[in-house]
Amino acid sequence: xxxxxxxxxxxxxxxxxxxxxxxxxxxxxxxxxxxxxxxxxxxxxxxxxxxxxxxxxxxxxxxxxxxxxxxxxxxxxxxxxxxxxxxxxxxxxxxxxxxxxxxxxxxxxxxxxxxxxxxxxxxxxxxxxxxxxxxxxxxxxxxxxxxxxxxxxxxxxxxxxxxxxxxxxxxxxxxxxxxxx
Amino acid sequence: xxxxxxxxxxxxxxxxxxxxxxxxxxxxxxxxxxxxxxxxxxxxxxxxxxxxxxxxxxxxxxxxxxxxxxxxxxxxxxxxxxxxxxxxxxxxxxx
Numbered sequence: 001x002x003x004x005x006x007x008x009x010x011x012x013x014x015x016x017x018x019x020x021x022x023x024x025x026x027x028x029x030x031x032x033x034x035x036x037x038x039x040x041x042x043x044x045x046x047x048x049x050x051x052x053x054x055x056x057x058x059x060x061x062x063x064x065x066x067x068x069x070x071x072x073x074x075x076x077x078x079x080x081x082x083x084x085x086x087x088x089x090x091x092x093x094x095x096x097x098x099x100x101x102x103x104x105x106x107x108x109x110x111x112x113x114x115x116x117x118x119x120x121x122x123x124x125x126x127x128x129x130x131x132x133x134x135x136x137x138x139x140x141x142x143x144x145x146x147x148x149x150x151x152x153x154x155x156x157x158x159x160x161x162x163x164x165x166x167x168x169x170x171x172x173x174x175x176x177x178x179x180x181x
Numbered sequence: 182x183x184x185x186x187x188x189x190x191x192x193x194x195x196x197x198x199x200x201x202x203x204x205x206x207x208x209x210x211x212x213x214x215x216x217x218x219x220x221x222x223x224x225x226x227x228x229x230x231x232x233x234x235x236x237x238x239x240x241x242x243x244x245x246x247x248x249x250x251x252x253x254x255x256x257x258x259x260x261x262x263x264x265x266x267x268x269x270x271x272x273x274x275x276x
Contacts, residue, residue, distance in 0.1 A: 175259055
């Protein structure tokens with residue numbers, strides 16, 4: 001690997017100076033892989049619900065979630081308009097998040113909402129038996145992967161965001177950089 | 182060298198600390214000091230947690246909340262998010 005392929009990361013953590021080298025091609029490569037696989041995870045989940053429409057989340061928000069840490073929050077969406085919203089928002093949200101991650105479009109926004117959605121799955125599924133073999137589950141790792149995608153702005157690698165960030169519109173509205181990337 | 186704001190430190194150390202405490206820290210305690218896990222007649226493992234599962238949940242959840250609030254705070258205030266405060270070099274561009 002050429003020396004120019006290496007970049008040095010310097011930071012200060014816990015009062016210690018931290019310095020290490022990173023292979024730039026491999027860093028870029030893994031960002032794309034994480035985006036594609038993590039994106040497909042939610043895109044598939046959303047498309048699966050739409051293909052098998054109608055989707056009814058009542059068993060989850062009104063059933064499984066009751067008595068869990070997030071039960072009081074999800075109870076608000078367990079009947080009436082709240083449930084009707086959830087039944088549409090979950091499949092559509094999963095598709096949009098998945099598309100955003102796969103294509104690297106509005107990546108940070110997509111990753112944030114992906115992590116938010118996964119938080120609900122993690123605690124409800126975990127507290128109702130999913131943590132029988134430990135609290136580190138696929139959902140927890142999903143939250144961490146989405147966090148990494150958002151932190152590192154993975155959409156700028158072979159993604160739509162690499163184009164968006166250089167548009168005049170984004171350059172005139174720098175705050176938008178927090179939503180793409 | 183990095184120049185962390187107070188918000189960065191809170192997100193990194195409080196948020197990350199709570200998540201790691203809830204997963205790794207309490208997990209390690211459960212292994213060391215937790216009750217044994219006898220297998221019931223049905224083959225099900227009976228697990229009496231040292232730290233109540235609900236408390237462990239809230240600790241991890243609090244960590245996620247700190248991270249989430251930090252992200253929203255950064256967007257709302259226009260604070261520094263890695264890779265966003267300056268334009269990236271374009272592909273093929275010489276540094």
